[in-house]
Amino acid sequence: MPGPAAPKPEILAAFEAAKGFMPVDEGLALYAAAVEAGRLGLPLLEVGTYCGRSTILFADAARQSGVTALTVDHHRGSEEQQPGWDYHDPETVDPEIGLMDTLPTFRRTLHQAGLEEHVVALVGRSPQIAAIWNSPLGLVFVDGGHTDEHATADYEGWAPHVAEGGLLVIHDVFPDPEDEFTGQAPYRVYLRALESGAFTEISVTGSLRVLRRTGAGI
Numbered sequence: 001m002p003g004p005a006a007p008k009p010e011i012l013a014a015f016e017a018a019k020g021f022m023p024v025d026e027g028l029a030l031y032a033a034a035v036e037a038g039r040l041g042l043p044l045l046e047v048g049t050y051c052g053r054s055t056i057l058f059a060d061a062a063r064q065s066g067v068t069a070l071t072v073d074h075h076r077g078s079e080e081q082q083p084g085w086d087y088h089d090p091e092t093v094d095p096e097i098g099l100m101d102t103l104p105t106f107r108r109t110l111h112q113a114g115l116e117e118h119v120v121a122l123v124g125r126s127p128q129i130a131a132i133w134n135s136p137l138g139l140v141f142v143d144g145g146h147t148d149e150h151a152t153a154d155y156e157g158w159a160p161h162v163a164e165g166g167l168l169v170i171h172d173v174f175p176d177p178e179d180e181f182t183g184q185a186p187y188r189v190y191l192r193a194l195e196s197g198a199f200t201e202i203s204v205t206g207s208l209r210v211l212r213r214t215g216a217g218i
Contacts, residue, residue, distance in 0.1 A: 004032035009062045013111040019105060020053025024169070029205035030141065030169060031057040037139035037167045038065020045161075047126050048143035048171075049073035051102050058141065059115040064067070067138065072122045072129055074104040086217035112176045128148075130157025137161045142189065143195040159193065159218040168199055168211045176184035 007015070015027055016062060022030070032055070036045050049055055049071040056179050062069035076099055093100055103123065110116045122129050125143055130153075140158045142151055162168050170193070172186045190209050193199045196218055199211035 004028075005061070005064070006140050007057055007060055011056060011113065014109075015053060015056045018053040018056060018109045018113075019051040022048075022054045023206055024126065025059050025207045026171070027054060029191075029203060029208050030054060031061050033167050033169055033203070033210045034058055034061030034069075034139055034141075035064055038062060038067045039046070039068060039139040040139035040163060040166055041065075042136055042163055042166065043068045044139040044141075045070040045072065045137050045158065046141040046143065047072045047158060048141075049075070049102070049106055050119065052106040054171075055110065055119060055141065056105070056113045056115060056142070059110065059113075059118045062114070069119045070122060071119060072104070072124070072126050073106075073144075074125050075123060076100050076173040101130035113196055125171040127153045127216060130154075131150050133161060135161065138163060139167040139169060139180075141169040141171070142186070144169045146172060146185050148185045148188065149211065151189045155189045155192065156218065159198075162213045164213055166213050167202075168193060170211070172207050172210045173209045180207055195204075 026055045038061060044067060046058050055071050061068040077193060107108045110119055112140055140162050142154050159168055170186055172192045173183060174187055193211055198213060198215045198217045200214045201211050203210040
């Protein structure tokens with residue numbers, strides 16, 4: 001049996017060079033899940049773009065499958081990326097208005113990786129975009145805000161659109177409170193997905209969980 005799909009060396013190198021936080025092993029697991037989900041012939045959607053590190057792998061997997069990668073972010077940074085927090089990067093602040101703006105960095109990242117034409121960037125707040133979305137998705141990758149409010153809104157907004165047999169991928173799942181870095185909201189969303197009976201876990205890599213839709217609801 002062949003192993004999980006893996007990106008070409010130049011794509012992996014672009015991922016490793018990009019600004020962001022996802023470790024390589026989790027990125028490879030995301031890539032394999034995205035390639036698998038792409039076989040459904042449906043778009044793949046990421047919630048939480050930041051500067052496009054994970055989007056590189058997501059977009060290349062979509063390209064391999066002949067589907068579209070979608071990525072949702074308001075590009076003003078999540079809570080832990082604001083000034084005064086450990087994950088703040090001054091390079092992402094717009095000097096003219098004094099607010100974070102990761103969109104220019106994201107666009108450069110995709111351009112340098114040769115993947116611009118394979119990604120549709122949805123710029124806005126996740127719940128607002130989810131409220132007007134009405135198409136099935138082969139994969140939803142939840143990697144947005146880490147408060148309960150934001151993680152729950154991402155789950156409730158996007159998980160209903162995961163098609164039968166499609167995948168729900170959740171990042172930053174930390175079961176042990178001592179391992180967490182911004183709260184355990186993604187872990188609580190992960191537990192809710194399992195307890196719903198709608199999703200079945202198929203893989204665990206670091207803080208990345210991959211679940212398959214095996215029933216109705218969320």
